[in-house]
Amino acid sequence: MSEPTSTSHSETKGTKEFTQVDPESPIGKDYEVDLESHEHPQNKSFFVKWLLLVVIGTSSLDVTFASSAASFTETGMAKEFHVSKELTILSITLYVFGLGLGPLLTGPLSEVYGRSIIYRSSFVLLTAFTFGVAFAPDIAVHLVFRFLTGLSGSSFLSVAGGSVTDLFENKQVGNPMAFYVLCPFVGSVLGPVYGGFVNQNTDWRWTYYVLIIWSFVQTIALFLFVPETYIPVLRKWKAAKLRKTTGDPNYYAPLDRRTQTMTQAVIVSCYRPFELMLFERMALLLNTWTALMFGILYLTFQAFPVIFGQGHHFNVQEVGLSFLGTAIGMVASALTQPYFNRFLAKEGKRVGGPPPPEAWLFSAEIGSICIPVSLFWLAFTTYPHVHWIVPIIATVLFGFGDFLLFNSVLTYLVVAYRPISASAMASNSALRYIFAATFPLFAGQMYARLGTVGATALLAGLMTLAVPLPYGF
Numbered sequence: 165m166s167e168p169t170s171t172s173h174s175e176t177k178g179t180k181e182f183t184q185v186d187p188e189s190p191i192g193k194d195y196e197v198d199l200e201s202h203e204h205p206q207n208k209s210f211f212v213k214w215l216l217l218v219v220i221g222t223s224s225l226d227v228t229f230a231s232s233a234a235s236f237t238e239t240g241m242a243k244e245f246h247v248s249k250e251l252t253i254l255s256i257t258l259y260v261f262g263l264g265l266g267p268l269l270t271g272p273l274s275e276v277y278g279r280s281i282i283y284r285s286s287f288v289l290l291t292a293f294t295f296g297v298a299f300a301p302d303i304a305v306h307l308v309f310r311f312l313t314g315l316s317g318s319s320f321l322s323v324a325g326g327s328v329t330d331l332f333e334n335k336q337v338g339n340p341m342a343f344y345v346l347c348p349f350v351g352s353v354l355g356p357v358y359g360g361f362v363n364q365n366t367d368w369r370w371t372y373y374v375l376i377i378w379s380f381v382q383t384i385a386l387f388l389f390v391p392e393t394y395i396p397v398l399r400k401w402k403a404a405k406l407r408k409t410t411g412d413p414n415y416y417a418p419l420d421r422r423t424q425t426m427t428q429a430v431i432v433s434c435y436r437p438f439e440l441m442l443f444e445r446m447a448l449l450l451n452t453w454t455a456l457m458f459g460i461l462y463l464t465f466q467a468f469p470v471i472f473g474q475g476h477h478f479n480v481q482e483v484g485l486s487f488l489g490t491a492i493g494m495v496a497s498a499l500t501q502p503y504f505n506r507f508l509a510k511e512g513k514r515v516g517g518p519p520p521p522e523a524w525l526f527s528a529e530i531g532s533i534c535i536p537v538s539l540f541w542l543a544f545t546t547y548p549h550v551h552w553i554v555p556i557i558a559t560v561l562f563g564f565g566d567f568l569l570f571n572s573v574l575t576y577l578v579v580a581y582r583p584i585s586a587s588a589m590a591s592n593s594a595l596r597y598i599f600a601a602t603f604p605l606f607a608g609q610m611y612a613r614l615g616t617v618g619a620t621a622l623l624a625g626l627m628t629l630a631v632p633l634p635y636g637f
Contacts, residue, residue, distance in 0.1 A: 194414045197403040205330045205393040213331045213340075216393070219385045220324050221344050223287065225351035226382050227317035230294070230375050231259050232355030233362075234310075235465040236480055240368030245303040250608070256465065257601045258307050259314035264597025266318025267590040268437070272429035274323045275586065276419070278397035279330070282319045283386050289316035291379040298372035321348060322589045325578055330393035334518050334579060338508060341578070342501040345571045346494060349461075353490045353563070356465060360484015436584070437591030447581070447588065450573050451595045453630050457535065457569055459599030460623050464490070466607035471542075471616050476552045489556040493563025498571075500527075521580035528572035528634040534565025536631065539624030546616040572634070 201207055208216075238252040245252075274282045293316055296309030324344060332340050362371050392398060399417035406415040424432070441448040464487075472478040472486045504527050511519035538561035545554040574592065581588035611619045 194416055195406075195412075197399050197406060197415055197417050199395065199398060199402065203398065203402070205395065205398075206333060208331065216331060216390055217328065217340055217343060219382075219389050220283070220320065220327055221347035223283070223382045223386065224320035224324055224344070225347040225354075226375075226378055227263070227290070227320050228348040228351035229355045229358070230317070230379075231256060231263065231314065232352050232462075232465055233359040233371050233375065234259070235356045236359040236363040236484060237368040237371050240363060241303065241306070244368075245306075247303050250605075251303065253466070253604055254307055255310050256462070256604055258311040260462065260597050260601040262311045262314025262316075263318045263321055264594045264601065266315045267322035267593045268434050269430060270319040270323055271586045271590050272426070272433040274319070274326070274394065275396070276422070276426065276429065278392045278394045279323055279327055280386075280390055280392045282323055283390055284383070286316050286319045287379060287383040287386055291376060291383055294372055294376045294379055298369055298376060318593075322586065322593050325574065325589050326586060327393055329578055329582070329585065330395065335509075335512065337575070337579075338505045339501055341575045342498050342571050345574055346498045346567065349567060349570060350491055350494050352461060353487045353494070356468070356487045357484045357491075360481045364479060364481035364484075433587070433590065436587045437594055440581075440584070440587055440591050441595070447577070447591060449633055450576070451592045453633050454570060454573050454592060455595040455599040456626060456630065457566060458596040459603035460539075460627070461490075461566060462600040463603040463607045463623070466604045467611055467616075467619070470608070470611045471546050471555065471620075472552065475546055475548050475616060478552075486552075486556060486559070489559035490563035490566070493560040493565075494567040496560070497531075497564040497567035500568075501571075521576055524576040524579060525572055525634045527568045528576075531565040531568030531572065532627075532631045532634055534561055535569065536624045536628040538562035538565060539620055539627060543617050543620035543624055546620065 205213075234255045237255065238249050241247070241252045241255070242249045270282050270286070290313055293309050293313040297306055297313060300306035300309060325341075328337060328340050328344050358374075359371055362368075362374070392401075396417065396419045400419040403415045403417040403420060407413055441451055468486050469483050473480075473483045478486065507526060508519045508523055511523040538558050541558035541561065542555050545558060574589070577588040577592060578585045610622075613619075614622065
C-alpha cells in the first residue's frame with residue numbers, strides 16, 4: 165500500500181514554508197506568515213510616519229502635563245476639602261506612582277494585543293477617570309482617581325518608545341526618538357505654566373476641566389490616525405486572515421505559537437525590569453542616574469514656589485511662568501539632534517555598520533556637565549537681592565542638560581537592549597517615577613531646613629558625583 169501523499173501548497177507571497185520535525189504530524193507542512201514590503205510599518209510614507217509620531221508624542225505630552233499641572237491646585241484643594249497642604253501633594257505623588265506602575269502591565273499586554281489597542285483603551289480610561297478627578301466630592305475620591313488616571317496614561321511612557329522603533333530603522337531613529345522624548349519632558353514643565361494661570365484666576369477644578377477636553381481630542385486622534393505598528397501582531401493578523409480566506413489552517417505567525425500565558429507574561433514583566441538592573445551593571449547605573457535627575461525635575465514643582473514665590477515675591481501665575489526657562493532649554497537641546505546624528509553617522513562609518521550603542525551616550529557626556537553647573541548656578545543666585553532673570557537663565561541650562569541626558573540614555577536602552585527593549589524601558593520608567601513620586605514629598609521640608617542655597621547646592625553635589633558615569637562605558 166502506497167504512502168498517502170500530502171496536499172501540495174503553492175507558497176503564498178509573504179510566507180515562509182518549512183516541514184515540521186515530526187513526520188507523523190497530520191498537518192504536514194506549515195507556512196510561517198511574514199509581511200510583504202508594502203505592509204511593513206517602516207515602509208510607510210514620511211508624512212504618515214510623522215503623523216503617527218506627532219499624535220503619539222502629543223498624547224505623551226498630555227499625560228505628563230497632567231501630572232505637573234496639579235502643582236498649583238494644592239492651596240485651593242486644601243481650603244475646599246479642609247485638609248493639610250502636605251496631603252494634597254499626594255495628588256502629584258499618586259499620579260506619578262501610577263505612571264511608574266502601569267508599564268509593568270501595559271508592556272506584556274502590548275506584546276500580545278498590539279500597541280494601538282493599548283493606546284486607545286488607555287486614553288478612553290484616562291479621559292473617564294479625569295472626570296472623577298475633576299468632580300471629586302472629597303480628597304479621598306480625588307486621590308484614588310488621580311492614581312487611576314496616571315495608571316491609565318502610563319502606556320505612552322513605555323510602549324510608545326517601541327512605536328518609534330517600529331516605524332524607523334536604527335540609522336533613522338535619532339530625530340524621531342528626540343521628538344518623542346522631548347514631548348513628555350516638555351509636558352512636565354509646561355504643566356505648572358498652565359496651572360499657574362488657571363489657579364491664579366479661577367477655581368482649581370478648571371485645571372482638570374480643560375484636561376478632560378484635551379484628553380478627549382487626543383482619544384479621537386488615536387482612533388483616527390494611529391493604526392497598529394507592532395510587527396508580530398501584524399503577522400498574526402495576516403495569518404488569521406489567510407486561514408480564513410483559504411480555509412487552510414497551516415498558516416501561522418510566531419505569536420500564534422506563544423506558549424506563555426498572559427498571567428505568566430505579567431509576572432515576568434513585573435520582575436524582568438528589576439532582574440535586568442540586578443544583573444546588568446550598565447542598566448542599573450544609567451537608570452539610577454536618570455531616576456535621580458527625574459526626581460530633581462519633579463522636586464522643582466515644590467522648590468520654585470519657594471525660590472521665586474517667597475524669595476522674589478512672584479504670584480502664582482508668575483511662579484508658573486518661571487518653568488518656561490527649563491522648557492526653553494529642553495527645546496534648544498532637541499534642536500542639537502542633527503549635530504549628534506552626524507556624529508553617529510561617523511561612528512557608523514568607522515565601525516562599518518550601525519553605530520555601537522555606547523555612541524548614543526555621547527550627548528549624555530555633555531548633559532552630565534550641564535546639570536550640576538546649572539544647579540550650582542541656581543543655588544548661589546537664589547538670594548532676593550539677585551535679579552530673578554539670573555536663576556531663570558540657570559534653569560535654561562538645566563533644561564538643556566536634562567534633555568541631553570534623558571534622550572541619550574533612553575535611546576541607548578532601546579538600541580542596546582532591542583530584543584527586550586520593553587523591559588529595559590520599563591525598568592527605567594519604574595525607577596524614575598518612584599523617585600519622581602517621592603521627591604516632592606520632602607522638598608518643602610528640605611528647603612525650609614537647608615534654605616534655598618543649601619538645598620539646591622545639595623542636589624548639585626549629588627549630580628556632580630554622577631558626572632563620570634557616561635564616560636565609563
